[in-house]
Amino acid sequence: xxxxxxxRGTVLGYARSDGRVGIRDVVAVVYLVECARLVAxxxxxxxxxxxxxxFGGCYPSSYAQQMLERLCTHPNVGAVALVSLGCxxxxxxHLAEVVAASGRPVTTLVIQQTGGTRATVAAGRAWIDGVRxxxxxxxxxPLGLADLVVGTICGGSxxxxxxxxxxxxxRVFDRLVAAGGTAVFEETGELIGCEQHMASRAVTPELxxxxxxxxxxxxxxxxxMGHGSFAPGNAEGGLTTLEEKSLGAYTKSGAGPIHGLxxxxxxxxxxxxxxxxxxxxxxxxWGFPNINDNAEIAELIACGSHxxxxxxGRGSVVGSAxxxxxxxxxxxxxxxxxxxxxxxxxxxxLEGRDGIDDVAGEVLDLLHEVAGGRPTASEDLGHRExxxxxxxSEAAGPSCxxxx
Amino acid sequence: MTEKLAATLILLAxxxxxxVAARDLDAGTHRTSAGGTAIVRESVxxxxxxxxxxxxxxxxxxRAGMSIGSATSAVLVGEWVHTHNLAxxxxxxxxxxxxxx
Numbered sequence: 001x002x003x004x005x006x007x008r009g010t011v012l013g014y015a016r017s018d019g020r021v022g023i024r025d026v027v028a029v030v031y032l033v034e035c036a037r038l039v040a041x042x043x044x045x046x047x048x049x050x051x052x053x054x055f056g057g058c059y060p061s062s063y064a065q066q067m068l069e070r071l072c073t074h075p076n077v078g079a080v081a082l083v084s085l086g087c088x089x090x091x092x093x094h095l096a097e098v099v100a101a102s103g104r105p106v107t108t109l110v111i112q113q114t115g116g117t118r119a120t121v122a123a124g125r126a127w128i129d130g131v132r133x134x135x136x137x138x139x140x141x142p143l144g145l146a147d148l149v150v151g152t153i154c155g156g157s158x159x160x161x162x163x164x165x166x167x168x169x170x171r172v173f174d175r176l177v178a179a180g181g182t183a184v185f186e187e188t189g190e191l192i193g194c195e196q197h198m199a200s201r202a203v204t205p206e207l208x209x210x211x212x213x214x215x216x217x218x219x220x221x222x223x224x225m226g227h228g229s230f231a232p233g234n235a236e237g238g239l240t241t242l243e244e245k246s247l248g249a250y251t252k253s254g255a256g257p258i259h260g261l262x263x264x265x266x267x268x269x270x271x272x273x274x275x276x277x278x279x280x281x282x283x284x285x286w287g288f289p290n291i292n293d294n295a296e297i298a299e300l301i302a303c304g305s306h307x308x309x310x311x312x313g314r315g316s317v318v319g320s321a322x323x324x325x326x327x328x329x330x331x332x333x334x335x336x337x338x339x340x341x342x343x344x345x346x347x348x349x350l351e352g353r354d355g356i357d358d359v360a361g362e363v364l365d366l367l368h369e370v371a372g373g374r375p376t377a378s379e380d381l382g383h384r385e386x387x388x389x390x391x392x393s394e395a396a397g398p399s400c401x402x403x404x
Numbered sequence: 405m406t407e408k409l410a411a412t413l414i415l416l417a418x419x420x421x422x423x424v425a426a427r428d429l430d431a432g433t434h435r436t437s438a439g440g441t442a443i444v445r446e447s448v449x450x451x452x453x454x455x456x457x458x459x460x461x462x463x464x465x466x467r468a469g470m471s472i473g474s475a476t477s478a479v480l481v482g483e484w485v486h487t488h489n490l491a492x493x494x495x496x497x498x499x500x501x502x503x504x505x
Contacts, residue, residue, distance in 0.1 A: 158451045159424055159425075159450070159451025159452055159453070160450065160451045162468065163414060163416065163424060192494050192495070193470065193471065193472075193493075193494060194470070197470070219494055219495065222495055223495055230495075235486070235487055237451050238424070238425075238449065238450070238451030238452035238453065238486070239451075240453070240472065240473065240485065240486050240487055240490045241472050241473040241490060241491065241492035241493075241494075242492050242494050242495050243470070243471060243472050243473060243492060243493065243494055244467060244472035244473065247467065247468055247470045247472065251468075313451065331450065331451065333450060350414075350426045350427070350450075351426070351427075
């Protein structure tokens with residue numbers, strides 16, 4: 001443990017009625033069809049901590065319904081404004097009921113009933129003014145690593161990712177879980193080739209068998225899509241094959257036991273290390289499991305992640321709505337070129353300026369500060385990306401959750 | 405791997421078939437993280453790989469103790485290892501212009 005970690009002060013979070021603690025107090029403005037998105041964006045425009053999320057499709061989707069229910073009742077969310085055009089298929093009444101049952105203020109603005117664009121924007125902004133005027137939103141609950149759910153994703157990976165930033169996250173996860181916290185990594189399609197090793201880390205043989213089967217499912221699914229989760233920039237950065245990218249990504253999971261497996265929209269049931277299986281069951285439908293990094297980040301957050309550790313070699317700039325994203329740069333040249341977008345310079349490991357444990361200690365200290373309210377680089381720059389597409393998802397069964 | 409890395413070619417696990425460039429390298433002799441030196445036959449960029457030994461066509465290639473695919477042609481020690489001589493055993497890689505520089 002670094003000196004700074006040993007001397008960490010107490011940080012406070014937001015109490016929520018389900019017992020979880022928030023590290024942000026976001027008002028979510030949620031469009032329920034693309035036709036309502038511009039109105040939602042105008043409602044949120046210019047306000048701190050008011051984030052736009054939503055679903056563009058007009059036809060019902062049980063996956064999108066579940067995802068938005070989880071996101072709107074996420075501990076980082078304090079209040080929710082739903083924006084509906086009025087004729088779309090989304091079940092806005094049920095979403096509003098779920099949010100209300102969680103004790104959060106919620107309003108539903110139906111554009112066709114409210115009088116069009118200008119009137120709905122005005123009503124939405126007035127509602128947010130009212131929510132923000134309430135005294136309730138203050139940090140009152142002391143929180144530590146044991147209270148945090150931390151997700152991880154890699155994006156824009158290159159040949160350095162698996163040597164620097166990803167092993168750093170692995171070390172952070174080992175220490176987070178040892179401290180009683182919760183860690184979640186993904187995704188089965190980016191772990192092709194690592195399935196037997198992962199299975200050997202599962203806390204039960206049944207869970208190990210599930211992990212192998214789900215990676216095989218991912219390989220079949222991606223083969224049907226025509227190619228794996230591998231972008232041209234990965235190869236330009238030195239990664240040659242999907243399994244090479246996988247083994248680099250796999251190091252984010254650390255060295256400890258794997259306690260369970262969840263699917264998108266399923267809450268992680270308790271502390272430990274969890275794998276998020278983002279690939280739907282059955283024959284491929286709806287296209288790629290996740291069309292980009294932000295679709296995966298949204299799923300990590302829906303599982304309960306308070307914060308997401310994003311490792312990048314090529315240099316991603318994205319953040320996310322709802323939960324802060326901590327950018328850990330694997331490549332020292334990328335860091336020098338894009339340092340303003342990065343929170344942590346893990347590429348210095350390659351240049352012999354620090355070891356993996358030193359950088360892992362820095363990330364743990366930063367997690368503590370971010371939990372207490374310090375903005376990350378992507379938050380500071382205004383990155384609030386959000387993507388939600390058509391997909392199916394089935395909750396993982398008891399063999400996947402031996403600790404539950 | 406807690407030690408600090410200062411070498412220019414990284415051997416991630418004993419028995420690996422490839423070394424990873426820790427910075428852009430010209431052809432020549434370079435220090436390895438295993439404490440020795442290795443010959444690089446052509447310039448390679450940061451994050452790319454060179455063969456740590458002669459590799460026959462069809463052989464599995466190990467990095468960090470795990471297979472990253474099979475050689476599609478014979479590779480001499482010190483040669484650049486990439487999409488022109490290594491392929492996935494799972495799903496073909498999609499890249500512009502073969503993922504060259």
